[in-house]
Amino acid sequence: MASGNGSNFEALVIASRNQVVKADISLLIVNNPNCEAIKRAKRLNIPFVFLNHKEFSSRIDYEKEIIKHLKNNQIEGVVMAGWMRIVSNRLIDAYPDRLINIHPSILPSFRGIDAIDQALKAKVKLTGCSVHLVEAEVDSGPILIQAAVPIYQTDNKESLSRRIQTQEHKILPMGVSIAGRIWRRS
Numbered sequence: 001m002a003s004g005n006g007s008n009f010e011a012l013v014i015a016s017r018n019q020v021v022k023a024d025i026s027l028l029i030v031n032n033p034n035c036e037a038i039k040r041a042k043r044l045n046i047p048f049v050f051l052n053h054k055e056f057s058s059r060i061d062y063e064k065e066i067i068k069h070l071k072n073n074q075i076e077g078v079v080m081a082g083w084m085r086i087v088s089n090r091l092i093d094a095y096p097d098r099l100i101n102i103h104p105s106i107l108p109s110f111r112g113i114d115a116i117d118q119a120l121k122a123k124v125k126l127t128g129c130s131v132h133l134v135e136a137e138v139d140s141g142p143i144l145i146q147a148a149v150p151i152y153q154t155d156n157k158e159s160l161s162r163r164i165q166t167q168e169h170k171i172l173p174m175g176v177s178i179a180g181r182i183w184r185r186s
């Protein structure tokens with residue numbers, strides 16, 4: 001599930017095609033019809049569906065629709081990679097421990113939006129990214145993997161985002177693999 005650029009989505013698809021992660025990335029769900037992620041899905045030949053949250057009167061109804069698409073496509077695990085909407089228990093309970101999120105900070109630091117700005121403003125010397133299982137509270141849940149990224153004095157949002165994303169593209173496939181091992185045990 002993605003709302004924006006979709007670079008993590010693409011990294012996951014490439015990793016699955018290179019057998020780095022044993023998964024079939026079989027569907028992209030987006031909530032933004034103009035997002036770059038759609039262009040990537042077309043180029044990569046991955047089916048996608050645009051679900052417009054504005055057409056639904058409640059978050060629950062919207063998530064029911066998402067779940068319908070996931071189930072119809074026999075989706076076993078879901079990755080939120082830049083999905084800019086809070087999810088409710090409806091979706092979390094439909095995919096217990098099978099809903100993964102990537103966040104651009106070392107959780108539990110800097111939860112919520114603008115995590116990179118938050119780190120810059122806090123003047124910390126180290127930040128990074130986290131892949132975790134999703135629980136009801138925003139950006140919380142068991143952490144699968146994290147990567148640390150130093151913050152340099154010369155950094156701005158753009159330079160830091162770039163370095164964090166490089167790490168995200170590495171740890172997201174790893175995090176999905178770790179989750180897969182947990183799922184196979186349960």
Ligand code: GRF
Nearest residue numbers: 005006007008082102103104
């Ligand atoms: C990533 O930084 C991710 O951590 C955050 O949203 C961003 C999505 O980037 N949740 P992209 O759309 O995958 O390029």
